[in-house]
Amino acid sequence: MNDRLKKASFDNFLPRTGTEKALRGAKEFVSTFESRETGLLLFGPPGNGKSHLLAAAHHELNRQGFVCLFLDVPQLMKLAKTATRFDSKVTLTDVINGAVSCDLLTLDELGAGALLVDEYKDVLFPIINGRQGKKTNISLNLDLERLEQWLLQDKWGNIIDEEGRLFDRILGSSDIYHNTATSKRREDAIKRMQQG
DSSP: OOHHHHTOOSTTOOOOTTOHHHHHHHHHHHHTTTTOOOEEEEEOSTTSSHHHHHHHHHHHHHHTTOOEEEEEHHHHHHHHHHHTSTTOSSOHHHHHHHHHHSSEEEEETTTOSOOOHHHIIIIIHHHHHHTTTSEEEEEESSOHHHHHHHHHBOTTSOBSOTTOHHHHHHHHTEEEEEOOOOOHHHHHHHHHHHHO
16 A cells, blocks of 8 residues: 555545545445445546545554455555465465455455456455455446456456456445546646646
8 A cells, every 4th residue: 555545534535526426435334344245346537536435444444443455456466476486485375365364355456457367367366256245345447347358358368257257246246336536636737737
């Protein structure tokens, strides 16, 4: 988790047009955590607060004593590759077990980068499959149709999940919110440009 997300809270979230439903959903997620059966899936353009909201929920539940794990998916895939090296102190089983066993898993930036066959088979599918019945929060910049395509094939175009099992499991265990706000980072950069 980057430094900005380490400081994320509901109090320092800047509500903007398009974030209303996702903000309400994230707050409700925290207040009903123990009784609910689903996690959150927040999707929409980059920079509009999805990761902030999921990090805020993560921090609040962590403060309440729940075991919460926040993973950036591209970094998770790199960690998994490292875990398969013979000199690694962490095994792939350790990575998967940690992600499966926590009370709340947040997968930030699902759909970023190219998905490799081994990463799907050896990491992402066992984690999502193993968390059935547990709460998993997911952020992504892809719309749902593009996510389904991203999960369908590897970076070489080979079909790796023709039946769509992973996509189906994600949808079945999530309350889905489309955050339609524009990029706050982009807006801030334009303001800085105009001032300079």
